[in-house]
Amino acid sequence: MTGMLDGGTHLTTAGGESVRVIDMLGAGGQGEVYRVGTDSGERALKWYYPACATPEQDVIVRELVDRDFDDDRFLWPTAYVPSGTGAFGYLMDLRPDRFKGLPDLFRRRLRTTPRALLTAALYTVEAYQALHSRGIAYRDISWGNIFFDPSTGDVLVCDNDNAVVEGDSTGISGTMEFMAPELVRGDTGARPGTQSDLHSLSVLLFMLLMNHHPLKGKKELEIHCLDEAAEKRLYGKQPLFVFHPDDTANSPDPVEQSTVLHTWAAAPPVLQDLFTHNFTVGLHQPTARVRESQWRDALRSVLDAVVDCPDCGRQNMTQPGATTAGSCWSCGSTLVLPPRLSIITPLPRSERHVRLHRAARVHEHHLAPEPSRHDYSDATLVAELTEHPNKPGKFGLANRSTTSWTGTRSDGTSQEIAPGQTVPLRAGLRLVLGGAQAAVHAK
Template identity: 70%
Template sequence: MSGMLDSGDTLTTGTGETLLVDRLLGSGGQGEVYRVTLPDGSAKALKWYYPESATPQQRQVVEDLVARDFDDERFLWPTAFVDAAPDRFGYLMDVRPDRFRGLPELFRRTVTTTFRELLTACLYTVEAYQALHSRGIAYRDISWGNIFFDPATGDVLVCDNDNAVVEGDRSGISGTMGFMAPELVRGDPGAMPGTQSDLHSLSVLLFMFLVNHHPFKGARELAIRCLDEHAERRLYGRDPLFVFDPDDADNRPDPVEHTTVRALWPLVPVSLQRLFTQNFTKGLREPSARVRESQWRDALRAARDAVVECPNCGRQNMTEPGAATPGTCWKDGTPLVLPPRLVVTTPPPRTERHIMLGRAARIHRHHLTAEPTRHDYSDGSLVAELVEHPQKPGRYGLANRSAEVWTGTRSDGTSQRIGPGQTVPLRSGLALELADGARAEVRAR
C-alpha cells in the first residue's frame, strides 16, 4: 500500500478507540481515504490529510463538525476525530456502500439508469443540501466529485463533508472551480462562500446530472488554447455565459464536440429549463435571484410524476407537467400517449399533485402532504400503485398499499370501500378518499 499510512498501522480516536489500518481506498485533493477496523470488528473509512492540508484551521473545522453530531444517512458525516500529531490528523466516517456510483460513471455510460431515477437523485440531492442549510450550515464545495447516487433507486450520498461550516464562517475553502459562484471566482469585495453561493453550485450539479455537461462549456471553451487558471477564471467568473442563453448564442454547444448536451437539453421539461436559464443568466449577476431549494424540489417532483413510457419501445420520457401534447419518444420517435392521471388534492393548504398513471406508477406518502419535509420513493412510503389485472391483460386498477381503508366513489355515484391490499378498477371519474384528509380523482389525460 503506497500512501501516508501503512497496512497494520494503529491510530487512536479522540474518544480513545484504537483503529487498525487495513488498506488505501483512494485519494483526493486534500488527503487519502483508508479502510480501518474498529475494536468491535466493524469497518469505517478514515480520511487522512496531506501535510499541506493539515492546518490548524482545518483541524478546527473537523473538530467542530464531529462535535455537531449531524445525523443524516444522506451524508458521510465525520463521526470521530483521529489525531497522531498536530499536523497529522484525520476523521472517521462510514464506508460508502458499493451501490453508490459517481457521476463520471454516468457520463461515461458505464452505469445504466432511467429518467425517473435521475430526477429522484436530483430531488434527493436538493433536499440533502436543503437539510444542511436549514441547520445554518453552508457546504461550500458542492460538485460532481462529492455526490454519489444509486442508479437503481436514485438514493444519494454526500461525501467529503469536511468543508461544511456554519454560515458566515470565513475559514476553509471557497469551492471547486467550475462550480464556484462567479462572485467567488472573481473575488468580488465582500463575497464569501455560503448558502447563497451553494445555490449556484447546486444548479451546476443538477444540470450535469440531467444533461451530462457543464452549463458554461460551449464554443468559448473550445476556442481556449490553454485552459489554465487565468482562462478558467474568465470562463467561470469574469465572463460566464450559459450555453443555452436565450439572448446570446456566442457560447452554444458545438455540433461535433458537444453532441450529448445538444441531444439531452431538448428532453428536459420546459419548467426545469426555465429554472436553469434563470440561474445561469440573471442568477449570475444577482445572487438573490438564484433558484431556491424549494423551487427545485417542487419542479423536480412534478417532472418525475409526469414521466411516461413510450408505447412502442417502453423507454421512459420526461414530459412537461400539465402539457396536453407529450411529444415523441427520444429513442424511436414514436408519438407519446398521455395515460390517465391521478389528481391528488392534499389537506390544507390544498395543493394538487398530478401523477401519470402509466406503467409502474406509484403514489407515495409525500404525495398526500402539501409541504412534505422530505420526499421518499422507497417501498416503505408506498401508498398505492398501478397493477394489471391477472386474468385480463390491459385492464388496470389502483391497489391500496397503505394501512388505511379508502372510500371510492364511481362516476355513477355508487361507492365502495377499498381495504389494504384491495384493488379498485381504474376508471375515469373515480374519486377516492385517502388517508389524513387527502383526496384523489382519476382523470382521462
C-alpha cells in the same frame, strides 16, 4: 497502492476508540481514505495530506464532529482522529458499493434511467436543503462529492469536511467549475455560503440531467490552454450560459457538444426555465438564484410526469399538466399520455399529479401538504398500479397502505378498498386516501 498510513497502523480517536488501518480505499485533493477496523466495526478514515492538515481545517473537523449531524444522506464526520505528530483525520461510515460516482455517469459507464436521475436530483436538492436549514454552508458542491444508486436514485454526500456555519470564511471556496462567478472573480466581500451553494447546486443538477457543464460551449472549444486564467474567464469574468436565449456566442457546438443539444431538447420547459433563470439572471444577481424549494417542486412534478414510449419503451420527461407529450427522444414516436391521478392534500392545501403509467406508484409524500423529505422507496408506498391477472390491459389501483380507502365511481356509487384490495381504474373515479382526496382523469 501505497499511502501515508501503512496497513496495521494503530490510532485512537479523541474519544478513546481504537482504530486499526486495514487498507487504502482512494485518494483525493485533500487527503487519503482508508478502510479501518474499530471497536464498532469497519469504518472509513480520511487522513489529511500534511499541506491540508492546517489548524483551520483541524477546527472545522472538530466542530463538524461535535455538531453530530444525523442524516443518512451524508457520510458525516463522526470522530476526530489525531496522530500526536500534528497529522489528523476523521472517521465516517463506509460508502456502500451500490453508490456510484458521477464521473462514471458522464463517461456512460452506468446504466440508469430518467426516473432514477430525476430522483437523484430531487434527493440531492433536499440533502443540501437539510444542511442549509441548519445554518451550514457546504461550500464545495461538485460532481466529486455526490454518489448515487443508478437503479433507485438514492444519493450519498461525501467529503463533508468543508461544511461550515454560514458566514465562516475559513477553509476552501470550492471547485472552480462549480464556484459562483463572484467567488471565481474574487469580488470584494464575496464569501462562500448558501448563496454560492445555490449556484454550485444548479451546476451539479445541470450536469446530472444534461450530462454537460452549463457554461462550456463554443467558447471553451476556442481555448487552446485551459489554464487558471482561462478558467476564470469562463466561469467568472465572462460566464455565458450555453442556452442563453439572447446570446448564442457560447452555444454548444453541434458536432463536438451534440449530447447536450439532445438532452436539453428532451427536458420539459419547467426545468429549462429554472436553468435559464439561474444561468442568466442568477449569474449576476446571487440573491435571485433558484432556491432549493423551487428545484424540489419542479423536480418532483417532472418525476411524477415521466411516461414510457409505447414503441421503444424508453422513459420520457414531460411537462407537468400538459395535455400532449410530444415525441419520444429516442425513437421519435408520438408519446401517449396515460391517465392522471390528481391528489389534493389536507391543509395547507397542495395539489399533486401522478401519471398512471404501468409502474406508477403513490407514496406518503404525495399525500402530505408540505413534506420535509420525498421518499420513493418501498417503505413509503401507499398505492400502485397493477394489471388484472386474467384481463390483460385492464388496470387497477392497489391499496398498499395500512388503512382503508373510500372510492366513489362516476355513477355515484361508492365502495371501501381495504389494504391489499384493488379498485378498477376508470376516469371519474374519486378516492379518499387518509386525509387526501384523489381523482382519476383521462389526461
